[in-house]
Amino acid sequence: MERFPASLIRQQAAEVLRAWGMLEPTAERTAAIMADADVRGIDSHGISMLPSYAIKLAAGGLRIGATSEVVHDDGRAVTVIDAHAGLGHFVAEQAMDIASDRARTFGVGIAVVRNSHHFGAAGYYARRAAEHGLIGIVTTSAATMTQAPTGGVTRRLGTNPLAFAAPAASGAPFVLDMSTTVVAVNKVKTYALSGKPLPADWVADETGRPVHDSGEALRLLRHSTEGGLMPLGGPTTLTAGHKGYGLAMMVQILSCGLSGAGMPGGRSPDDVGHMLLAIDPSAFGPEVDAPEYVTGLIDLMHATTPLDATVGVLVAGEPEERARAERLSAGIGLPAALLQQLRDICDAHGAPYLLGEHA
Numbered sequence: 001m002e003r004f005p006a007s008l009i010r011q012q013a014a015e016v017l018r019a020w021g022m023l024e025p026t027a028e029r030t031a032a033i034m035a036d037a038d039v040r041g042i043d044s045h046g047i048s049m050l051p052s053y054a055i056k057l058a059a060g061g062l063r064i065g066a067t068s069e070v071v072h073d074d075g076r077a078v079t080v081i082d083a084h085a086g087l088g089h090f091v092a093e094q095a096m097d098i099a100s101d102r103a104r105t106f107g108v109g110i111a112v113v114r115n116s117h118h119f120g121a122a123g124y125y126a127r128r129a130a131e132h133g134l135i136g137i138v139t140t141s142a143a144t145m146t147q148a149p150t151g152g153v154t155r156r157l158g159t160n161p162l163a164f165a166a167p168a169a170s171g172a173p174f175v176l177d178m179s180t181t182v183v184a185v186n187k188v189k190t191y192a193l194s195g196k197p198l199p200a201d202w203v204a205d206e207t208g209r210p211v212h213d214s215g216e217a218l219r220l221l222r223h224s225t226e227g228g229l230m231p232l233g234g235p236t237t238l239t240a241g242h243k244g245y246g247l248a249m250m251v252q253i254l255s256c257g258l259s260g261a262g263m264p265g266g267r268s269p270d271d272v273g274h275m276l277l278a279i280d281p282s283a284f285g286p287e288v289d290a291p292e293y294v295t296g297l298i299d300l301m302h303a304t305t306p307l308d309a310t311v312g313v314l315v316a317g318e319p320e321e322r323a324r325a326e327r328l329s330a331g332i333g334l335p336a337a338l339l340q341q342l343r344d345i346c347d348a349h350g351a352p353y354l355l356g357e358h359a
Contacts, residue, residue: 001335021064026086026090040324043190049120051342062087062117076102078111081098081114089120092119096129114271118272122163123165126164127173130166136165136276147181161180171298174298342355
């Protein structure tokens with residue numbers, strides 16, 4: 001697997017987005033957010049998304065040159081934004097910045113987005129708030145239906161991820177970024193690109209049998225309406241699958257019920273909804289020091305006797321920080337199948353293919 005510097009990944013993504021007709025500074029910021037996912041080891045949400053976006057663009061549902069519009073602002077904590085069917089990265093970053101500004105004034109700020117598309121890794125936006133001393137909470141719906149309600153076989157919900165980030169008094173913030181399914185669709189995609197088999201508890205067919213072949217699983221997720229990803233907890237209430245299902249419903253309500261985005265599935269444009277919430281810990285009085293509390297809590301987890309002393313006990317966000325340190329030094333590995341897809345996209349749309357020059 002060939003490795004590339006993060007700056008080149010970012011530049012390649014920006015060249016493609018500009019060739020498609022995305023305006024500046026949207027293209028540059030979108031590419032930066034995608035490259036941030038790659039550098040943190042979230043390969044499923046970085047430059048590997050470009051082939052999926054190309055399909056959306058060709059189908060006509062993705063308006064790559066769209067600009068967002070604030071459609072409701074109560075002058076206090078709440079803002080509603082229409083993305084006008086553009087990609088979600090830039091508008092979600094703007095939304096979190098608006099929410100953060102309101103939080104500094106009112107203690108809490110919330111911005112919701114409707115009529116959007118995929119926005120990459122949810123943790124990026126929550127971490128953006130935490131890096132400015134705020135607590136960030138992010139939820140998003142999904143365009144593709146990938147999980148069935150517990151007790152059913154027909155898919156009705158997406159992976160519906162959520163993210164939470166809190167600043168620490170020292171070191172990196174605590175950053176939880178998770179789907180409400182056992183794994184995200186794009187994680188299955190990265191396994192398929194590399195030809196790796198899937199664990200047994202990721203994807204099931206319409207009969208409930210596990211699918212191990214990653215290519216077969218990806219085809220099922222893209223072209224079938226039954227079976228799909230397991231919810232957190234597994235397929236039944238006995239395995240606590242109802243908890244992942246319930247969380248997915250919560251995320252759908254926060255992301256779409258508040259923003260005015262659509263019901264799950266079957267839409268063009270996708271009308272994905274996002275919710276971005278910022279909380280200012282300083283608003284809770286001088287006796288409260290949330291960052292110190294976060295640091296103490298992290299230290300308590302680190303002090304736990306580990307099962308594996310070579311790894312230790314980690315908290316959310318630390319694997320990504322470790323990946324970032326390693327990849328900024330050694331580069332980001334891209335599989336040959338993805339490189340060919342990116343070359344084909346560049347050739348088809350007149351964008352320079354920069355990754356071949358690196359070789």
